[in-house]
Amino acid sequence: MELGPILRAIRRNKARFGLIAVEVALTLAVVVNCIALIADARAQMARPSGFPDDDLLTVSSAPFDAAFKEPGYQQAALRADLDALAALPGVAVVTSTRLIPWSGGGSSGEYRQAGAGDAAPMLRSQIYNADERTLDALGVRLVAGRTFTREEVDRDTRRLQEITIHPRELGSDGRPVDKFLQDVVVTRAWAEHVFGPGPHLGRLFQDSDGDQYRVLGVFDPFYNPYGWPIHEYAVFYARRSSSYENGTRYLVQAEPGQASALARTIEETLTRVNRLRAVEVSRVTEIRYLYFGRQRMVAGLMGLVAVLLVVVTGLGLVGLTSFLVSERTRQIGTRRALGASMVDIVRYFLVENWLLMSIGIAMGVGLAVALNLALVSSIASARLDPITVAAAAAALWLLGLASALVPALRAARTSPAVATRSV
Amino acid sequence: MLQMKNVVKVYRTEIVETHALSDLSIHVRAGEFVAVMGPSGSGKTTFLNVAGLLDGFERGEYLLDGVDVRKLGDGEKSRIRNKKIGFVFQSFNLIPDLDVFDNVDVPLRYRRLPAGERRDRIHRALEQVGLASRMRHYPSQLSGGQQQRVAIARVLAGDPVLILADEPTGNLDSLMTHEILDLLERINEQGTAIVMVTHSAECAAHAHRQIHLRDGRVAELDEPPSLVRGREAGLVPGLG
């Protein structure tokens, strides 16, 4: 329609019109990167642990009475706790384990492929004890092999007790002379990290003492945040946790929907079973919620900024456009006198606005990418995604249109008689 | 061509109601060059606004090229302004951000003419006013006389049947005044009717006939011009 003259007129007033384009560009760049940060935070929060978090509860039992120093008492207390918990209605599986999903703590060890020389790199992994019920309680999804049987757990637990009582004989290299072989269950990420692609069943790896481990079962997914970047790597030994001296932990998998009711019941029940310790029950969903506090804060604050920005820019565009229209009242009157209809006037300003928005959005996309490169250099996962950019651009176009509408309509009502008014 | 009968235009504010035009009857035939004169406050500008469909009126009848304008909507009025009327303003009213070519182009765009035809009309119009070499200049780079010639080219490019000129030489020196008035005469010789509002008898002399306005209506033609001039000096009670 009048694209040429409108563009040429814009070029003559680069400063004023440039302001609109620059505002739009900056807003697009900032909003898009806010969204990238929000998306990154939400992606982190959406990671599955590999466990049915909604149905899991962790129970800590911390004794303070001297009675607990005696191993026989400890065993009996442990048994009593597990029996009482298993008997509760709504409980699917109970186990004694130190693994607390989403808590980032625990033990770790280093391993390498069996047969690899001393120079081969050691790979670190989280390590946990599991009895015949633990992996079921955790609700892990086996992709190969199986979990431990009761016999295997008993056998390996006895072997460890033996070692505690009769320490192993050490050779000249400081390592035990007799090595043993143990069956373990590992996560798929760990197996692929150590061995490469599968199958992994039956394969062997060893620790720094030379003891060997054989893959009995593999499960996936697994994600437990840890102090070191080994969140997806875990090795489970067949071992019954029995030490009660510094407190013990139980993991309870509830029937679907029963977890929140069970939280209260468990505390009452266990306190009744034994008063000489403090009981604390948490739902894994609460632990997970706390764990992601920082991400929630980032998402919330960035969301607030993005919303404020859109509002502020919308209002600013209305103000600036109104001003730029009001400056041209005489010109509008002249155009009307020369035969422009009201629709022609509205169209002129909407087209002008659309051109400015387009220039601004084009600049904004470039600016958004540049800003994002800087962002990604410190937070690699906050990469921009083209769909977001396109959606934000479309939204800004609409915002520009909306903010130009009122000034344009007001301009159209300018009387043609303005043209003959003396200056 | 331009037929006004008993036109009344009233401006209302909260306090005062002013009759800018009261019972104005004017008849301009096709091809005529008419000067409309009168002291300040006599309603010259209002007459021009009404004549050019820039403003409406309360009572009376106005036929423009045979069309009764009272029945027209804004869109139709705009079309008539675009196709049939050409305006020349006292302060030129060129659009400062557009160059000479684009300024002359403005009314043609509203007519939805194809680019080739627009270009031809613009070139011809600018040649007619002698400014073809300045096509890419901006108004700020032109003298007053040149700007007014561009405004006239803007009128010519549209090929109107009636030109309304509002003190077209009011902001120009005497040399440029002569140029513009000669140009208008030449245009009129080719058949376009011109109604020129002016307060200068010198300018009015270029027209075929003169109409005097006083208090929003046509003053009696047998009043001697000297008396009219005396009234110009402000002795006549009129519009404030």
Next chain:
Amino acid sequence: MLAYQLRIAWKSLRRSPAHTLIVGGGIALGVAVSTLFATVRHSFAKDPIPDKSAVLYNVRMDTWGPVDPYPGGKPPPQVTYQDMVALMRSDIPARQTGTFKASLYVFPDPRVGRPRRELVRLCFSDFFPMFEVPFRFGGPWDRAADRTAERVVVLSDEMNERLFGGEDSVGRSVRIEDREFRVVGVLDRWRPGVKFYDLTQNPVDVPEPIYMPFAHMVAMQLESSGNSDGWRSPPMAGFAGLLASEQTWILLWVELSSADQVGRYRAFLDAYALEQRKAGRFQRKLDNRVTPVRDLMVEADVMPKEADAMVAVSLLFLLICALNLIGLLLGKFLARAAEIGVRRAMGARRLDVFMQHLLECELIGLAGGAIGLALSFGAIAVVNLWAKSIISRGDFLAMDWAMAGFAAGAAMVAGLVAGLYPAWRVCRIAPAVHLKAQ
């Protein structure tokens, strides 16, 4: 002249109150948001102990296994027990302490409450003067108490509140695990923003509620409830094995008051490491670290990476707010064209007009900044409340003079950004054009 211009600017602002309010509000919003985010970052990054951060050093040694380095390639963040004992024999540091935390059962008076596990920090008496820990009642134990493993404790203000109702409990006794300890000191409220002396687990946690002489670790066979890293199995079973092992679980801090002292201490560390190498330890390349507080905070990544990004975003937000105000200011200034024309005709220079209007913008900036600062107080309170559920403390973010200064600076810059172009446009108006506008 300045006073005159200020008066004119003030009158102009008063003439259009709605306009002034909106522009001031826009700046206030930008200042509030950017100050909030700057405060978040500042709370992580600021010096936690400005008086002494230059003389406090954390000691680390690379005692890790010969085959692979400690993850991350740096020495482990803590030291072994045997190394701590040996290093603390040095008389070079003015003060020094090894420290770790344990989770122990505290038995209050049964009328007051049930037994509960509490975190107890074990340390040496130098800990308190080194880290400027303030006391309300009593004081720390002395070095003699460290040597004899005297059964004394220091309580935090909150623990004292819980156990003894907040009274002066010096001399009273409290049972921890299976033995009685005598209270020798009660702390005043001590809430460093970042727990700089222990960055290993949760750097923004509150300090422990109970402090006990380190020597009790052996007597009570206490194990750390913090991080503990080792690269080989202990040489023997049981607690003795732990003490003789390569497990690193103790944070070692020294106070060195001159560069010369630092140099001598480094030499001492190197000599010790080389000597230990002969005994078969320290098989890796020599890498002893003596790191001051702020450097350690940076190494430990105390500040979350998002904090910098959020500050950058908020500054851009401020910029955009200011840009959005340009249209409003242009409208107001150019509407006054007639008045400007008159002033110019009467001899005002372009510079005068420019400065006049810039001054007006900076005035709005100041006012907006003040409101923005007040708003940010509110925002900080809200974020603190929100954070309380996550980090168990509701006082992590705090406004201080540095942040108030930031707010003032931000407001001035915003006023400048918003006002520069309008002021320049209005001073360019030639007087003649507008005198004609009668």
